[in-house]
Amino acid sequence: xxxxxxxxxxxxxxxxxxxxxxxxxxxxxxxxxxxxxxxxxxxxxxxxxxxxxxxxxxxxxxxxxxxxxxxxxxxxxxxxxxxxxxxxxxxxxxxxxxxxxxxxxxxxxxxxxxxxxxxxxxxxxxxxxxxxxxxxxxxxxxxxxxxxxxxxxxxxxxxxxxxxxxxxxxxxxxxxxxxxxxxxxxxxxxxxxxxxxxxxxxxxxxxxxxxxxxxxx
Amino acid sequence: xxxxxxxxxxxxxxxxxxxxxxxxxxxxxxxxxxxxxxxxxxxxxxxxxxxxxxxxxxxxxxxxxxxxxxxxxxxxxxxxxxxxxxxxxxxxxxxxxxxxxxxxxxxxxxxxxxxxxxxxxxxxxxxxxxxxxxxxxxxxxxxxxxxxxxxxxxxxxxxxxxxxxxxxxxxxxxxxxxxxxxxxxxxxxxxxxxxxxxxxxxxxxxxxxxxxxxxxxxxxxxxxxxxxxxxxxxxxxxxxxxxxxxxx
Numbered sequence: 001x002x003x004x005x006x007x008x009x010x011x012x013x014x015x016x017x018x019x020x021x022x023x024x025x026x027x028x029x030x031x032x033x034x035x036x037x038x039x040x041x042x043x044x045x046x047x048x049x050x051x052x053x054x055x056x057x058x059x060x061x062x063x064x065x066x067x068x069x070x071x072x073x074x075x076x077x078x079x080x081x082x083x084x085x086x087x088x089x090x091x092x093x094x095x096x097x098x099x100x101x102x103x104x105x106x107x108x109x110x111x112x113x114x115x116x117x118x119x120x121x122x123x124x125x126x127x128x129x130x131x132x133x134x135x136x137x138x139x140x141x142x143x144x145x146x147x148x149x150x151x152x153x154x155x156x157x158x159x160x161x162x163x164x165x166x167x168x169x170x171x172x173x174x175x176x177x178x179x180x181x182x183x184x185x186x187x188x189x190x191x192x193x194x195x196x197x198x199x200x201x202x203x204x205x206x207x208x209x210x211x212x213x214x215x216x217x
Numbered sequence: 218x219x220x221x222x223x224x225x226x227x228x229x230x231x232x233x234x235x236x237x238x239x240x241x242x243x244x245x246x247x248x249x250x251x252x253x254x255x256x257x258x259x260x261x262x263x264x265x266x267x268x269x270x271x272x273x274x275x276x277x278x279x280x281x282x283x284x285x286x287x288x289x290x291x292x293x294x295x296x297x298x299x300x301x302x303x304x305x306x307x308x309x310x311x312x313x314x315x316x317x318x319x320x321x322x323x324x325x326x327x328x329x330x331x332x333x334x335x336x337x338x339x340x341x342x343x344x345x346x347x348x349x350x351x352x353x354x355x356x357x358x359x360x361x362x363x364x365x366x367x368x369x370x371x372x373x374x375x376x377x378x379x380x381x382x383x384x385x386x387x388x389x390x391x392x393x394x395x396x397x398x399x400x401x402x403x404x405x406x407x408x409x410x411x412x413x414x415x416x417x418x419x420x421x422x423x424x425x426x427x428x429x430x431x432x433x434x435x436x437x438x439x440x441x442x443x444x445x446x447x448x449x450x451x452x453x454x455x456x457x458x459x460x461x462x463x464x465x
Contacts (some may be wrong), residue, residue: 118312118371121273122326122378123301132329136316215360216315 004171005192011088011167012154012196018093019153020146023100027108027138028130030101041101048098053091054159060091061163088160096153103149107142108134140211147204154197168192220287226251226382226413227272232281234267234437241267243437244281249382254414256424259434260460265417268434269384272415273304286381298330305380309387311367313359319346319370320355323377331378338377345373349403365396369403382413389420421464425449433457 029041048056065080065087073079082090111134119129139146158169169189176185225248234242241264249255257265270276272283274290274297283290285303313322324342327333333341346355349369359367368388375383385404389397401423408414408427418424424431425445432442433454441454452458 112312114308114310114312115314117275118306118308119314119326121275121301121304121306122374123298123330124326125298128329132325133314140316213316213360214358215362216358 001171001175004166004168007085007166007171008157008168008196011085011092011157011160011165012200014089015092015096015153015157016150018089019096019100019150022093022097023104023146024135026097026101027104030105031108031130044094045098045101048095049102053095053156054162056095057088057091057159057163061087084160084163084165088157088163088165092153092156092160095156096149099149100146103142103145104138106145107138107140110141111137140208140213143204143208143211147201147208150204151197151201154200155193158193220284222251224287225249225284226253226286227415228282228284229268229272230282230284232268232271232278232283234264234271234276234278241437242271242278245434245437245439247432247439247442249413249415251381251413252411253429254408254416254427255430255432256416256418256428257432257434258418258421258424258460259440263434264437265434266386269306269386269415269417272382272384273306274300275306302331302378303381304384305375305378305382306384307368307371307375307386307388309390311359311364311371311391313367313371313374315359318356318358319351319362322359322370323374326374327377342373342377345376346370348376348406349373350399363396364392365399368392368396368400372400372403372407376407382415383407385414385416385418387417387419389418419464421449421461433460435460 026041026044029037032038061084065082068081070078070080115137116129116133119133124133157167160167161169161173164170172185172189176182227249229245229247232242232245233240245264245268247255257268259265267276271278272285272290274295278291281291285300288300288303289295290300313319314325317325320339320342323345324335324338327338327341328335343355346352349372351366351369351373354362354366354370359370362370372388388404389400392400397420401420404414404416405423405427416424416428428445430442431445431448433440433448433452433456435456441452441457442448443451448457449461452461
């Protein structure tokens with residue numbers, strides 16, 4: 001039970017981290033001068049935004065997972081290269097990352113061109129402008145939307161149940177199957193996720209306040 | 218042929234520029250010597266701002282040549298960093314970085330672009346803010362400063378890069394009348410110290426006072442130019458006369 005709780009937290013944390021990284025890099029590549037780079041990013045967004053996350057999860061685990069070579073495990077048998085936790089982390093990061101790219105893009109578009117132009121006139125490189133001017137300003141604009149998406153992401157980690165990641169939901173299921181205490185477990189699960197997401201939201205709100213610029217926006 | 222200080226610091230030669238169908242510059246030529254203060258005046262849409270934006274390659278040109286200390290700006294392989302170390306620019310809307318304090322705004326570029334160490338960048342940034350009379354405002358964010366104060370931070374930010382020539386693009390146009398004076402005074406101080414300045418301005422009194430040479434543009438060409446005294450008293454071209462009669 002505690003183990004499942006930690007798996008959920010671990011899966012959420014890993015996916016939060018990588019989905020934000022994907023969002024930041026994707027939004028940067030979207031501003032590329034190369035047509036094919038932009039097309040690639042847009043294709044990625046379309047693919048992951050327009051398909052159900054459960055289908056994506058199955059696709060990664062059962063389609064790509066079985067194509068990868070297996071490795072010998074401790075008992076001398078064959079194990080897949082990546083386990084269900086790794087596939088859930090990859091799949092959900094890409095899923096939430098697709099939304100994050102769009103969220104960051106909206107933030108980037110809100111940064112006035114004149115501000116980045118001033119940095120350009122001071123001799124900043126494109127990457128320096130993105131990292132020290134565009135991104136910090138875009139982040140502030142994008143935070144409320146990012147907040148929403150990350151909340152969704154934490155809730156979506158329950159899908160990992162489908163490929164037997166021993167998360168909070170999966171372990172709870174084992175408990176109610178063994179003990180026939182379905183009602184209690186349902187109440188517990190609801191509250192557990194309520195508090196978990198509540199902590200995330202409180203943290204994000206605090207972060208949002210700490211980033212507020214005096215006299216701006 | 219390498220550039221020497223006896224050559225023009227900025228040499229603009231037969232520059233043509235259009236945005237799509239719209240021709241903005243139709244063969245503009247002018248030279249700016251070291252220490253010169255030149256003012257470009259003219260009606261809206263005559264290409265003044267576009268011209269000075271071309272000098273530091275914020276806009277590219279289709280034809281002609283712009284030499285900054287001998288470096289050709291109209292070049293596909295232009296080293297923009299080298300160019301922008303030489304040319305500072307101040308904008309109409311200040312364009313400060315809103316998430317950085319006044320001091321950070323001034324010290325960021327020297328650290329990131331010139332790779333100065335943080336301590337010395339900070340010392341020079343403080344000195345520059347003092348120079349533009351903003352002592353005590355180091356930790357204020359742009360949103361907490363008045364327009365005139367923000368514009369002076371922007372001037373300090375540009376000076377921190379130790380440019381050889383400064384471009385001012387209608388820097389007082391967005392300010393309320395009370396704060397125009399403080400910004401103009403800062404520019405005047407700079408001009409008196411010998412900074413080479415190219416200003417696009419609507420402040421005729423100021424142009425008359427500080428400029429060594431005035432250029433009047435209309436429809437993408439320089440219609441008339443001369444030292445302020447002759448220019449304002451003895452304008453020859455009917456378009457210049459008409460413009461001056463409307464605003465003086």
